[in-house]
Amino acid sequence: MPMVTVSLSPQQAEGIRQAVDEGGYASSSQVVREALQMWSANRKGRVDKKLGKEGRRRGHAMASDFVTENASR
Numbered sequence: 001m002p003m004v005t006v007s008l009s010p011q012q013a014e015g016i017r018q019a020v021d022e023g024g025y026a027s028s029s030q031v032v033r034e035a036l037q038m039w040s041a042n043r044k045g046r047v048d049k050k051l052g053k054e055g056r057r058r059g060h061a062m063a064s065d066f067v068t069e070n071a072s073r
Contacts (some may be wrong), residue, residue, distance in 0.1 A: 008016070016031045025031045 016028050019025050019031045020028055025034070
């Protein structure tokens with residue numbers, strides 16, 4: 001895996017150490033990888049939401065429109 005160096009606040013570093021010490025993660029790297037996956041998913045969700053709003057503004061239907069519509073029947 002590529003190696004990247006980042007700067008963390010003391011509180012962030014302590015949070016990572018604490019997550020590992022509590023046994024939820026095997027390593028600091030695992031904590032950071034999961035955090036980045038969550039960040040990426042969150043960011044993708046915001047982009048998808050923005051694109052959906054733009055598409056609706058232009059009159060385009062989105063797949064989620066049909067799911068929501070069918071779920072309320």
